[in-house]
Amino acid sequence: MKGRRLIAVWAVLFAALVGVQGKVSALEDSVENAVRRGPSNPAPVPASPQPSLGWTLVNLVVGLAIVLLLIWIGSKWVRKRWQGAAGNAEVRVLGAVPLAPGKFVHVVEVAGRVWVLGVGQDVRVIEVIDDEERLSRFRRDAAPAPSKFEQRLGEAIREMAGRRREWLRRQRGRDG
Numbered sequence: 001m002k003g004r005r006l007i008a009v010w011a012v013l014f015a016a017l018v019g020v021q022g023k024v025s026a027l028e029d030s031v032e033n034a035v036r037r038g039p040s041n042p043a044p045v046p047a048s049p050q051p052s053l054g055w056t057l058v059n060l061v062v063g064l065a066i067v068l069l070l071i072w073i074g075s076k077w078v079r080k081r082w083q084g085a086a087g088n089a090e091v092r093v094l095g096a097v098p099l100a101p102g103k104f105v106h107v108v109e110v111a112g113r114v115w116v117l118g119v120g121q122d123v124r125v126i127e128v129i130d131d132e133e134r135l136s137r138f139r140r141d142a143a144p145a146p147s148k149f150e151q152r153l154g155e156a157i158r159e160m161a162g163r164r165r166e167w168l169r170r171q172r173g174r175d176g
Contacts, residue, residue, distance in 0.1 A: 115129075
């Protein structure tokens, strides 16, 4: 089923490409004929009929459908290819520290166990932390502290919420 869809998409793209190539070769032929005849013997230019609005809209819709189909197929392929890399609750990166260019220490939690990994040209396990006391201390210390921006944003939101509550209280007193 997937193979048939892919063949159909390639067939449509090939047909579109051949149609464009045919128009380009017809234009090249008319330029060659004009050069051969020279400027002394100009040939009358036939009036080309303008395509109707309906035909233009059909071309636009078909072209848009082809582009959307290609985007959809590409997104399905990417989702299938990277399905295991994202959204896995069993694997969490707790932190990473660069040691030198291309050399890092990563701390990863996998299924309740914390792994300390050395990453360079290869990946090596430095330590596996299984002890519950060390795990709880490590998780507590690895929790990211709020940034200065997050702190200021939280303060501003709390201040705005307090002003809004006060305003609502005054409005209720005025209505009652």
